[in-house]
Amino acid sequence: MNATMRRVVIGATAVSMALSIAACGKAGDDKDSDSGSSSSSGNKSIGLLLPDSVTARYEKFDKPYFDAKVKALCSDCKLEYANAAADSAKQAQQVSSMVTKGVKVIVISAQDSAAIKSSIQSAVDKGVKVVAYDRLAQGPVSAYVSFDNVKVGELQGQALLDSLGAKATPKAKVVMINGDDADPNAGQFKEGAHKALDGKVDIAYEQSGLWKDTVAAQKMSAAITQLGAKNIAGVYAANDGMAGGIANTLKGAKISGIPLTGQDAELAGIQRIVAGTQSSTVYKAFKPEAEAAAQLAVDLLEGKDIKSLATETLTSGSGDKVPSQLLTPVSVTKANIKDTVIKDGLYTVADICAGEYAAACKTAGIQ
Structure with missing residues (x-):
């Protein structure tokens, strides 16, 4: 083969390899953490799979806290990360991709706890350990x-009753907007809330x-149509994201002064509490949860x-007995914002009291 022909063959091979590498990267749709992707041997590789990017906590808190703790505990560990973007089929592909990369432990917050079962089984069959997160x-x-x-649901329900005060009677009509049934937590929140409210x-x-x-x-709008704006005493919303949508609907219907619950202590939720358009949230400190995982x-x-960490045993929807570590949630109202999310450094006073919330913060004694 002459020199010109060799150059052509080598150039074509390089292009083919580059295209193959690019295609592989796109197919996985995974984002490596700052420490880089794991080696093919995967001797010390850990993966983190989170369910969506709509819920603010996952990208802003859970991922960085988890990454930092892993690096502190294991400086030579390799970290892999991917977000399912609320797509259970995509998350199943991400599990498979991590197994192929040689990840030895996968920490997963399931987008759909039942749908992911076969993917988890397949990973475990290949020697991968799986930690269920959140x-x-x-x-x-x-x-x-x-x-x-x-307990989260109980705190939400009790906070609603506390906000209603003397108006909490068996005739007081409450709207209840629960989470996604595909999320096992949603059923537990609902169970706890009913325990408090029924x-x-x-x-x-x-x-x-x-x-x-x-x-x-949309559900809140339907409830207003069905029950009548003047007949709604309060609203149970299972998390702050949904509470935001509900608050907008209540405002549009000129309904004010009624309690509205939430969960996750999102900044927007805390600001609504300061402003009086949401009455409570539940603070589940992200850092200790991520660090425990x-x-x-x-x-x-x-x-x-x-065993010293996972001291309790829970039964999953598939009947598996799972060693579990459960942390304690805290109800947050206007009265204890300073002693919870601000004290823990989750948000600063400046974060909460920015712009239109400055006056409300002064009234609430936060600023």
């Missing part, structure tokens, strides 16, 4: 870390908002016993 996925997971989710108020309208502010807003992941990677 949501108890079905299948043979090695550990689960979250908050006491029934018999004390009339849950006159109850629907799922699918964890989407737009869907929750990182500790479990590193211990499993290194073959350590996790």
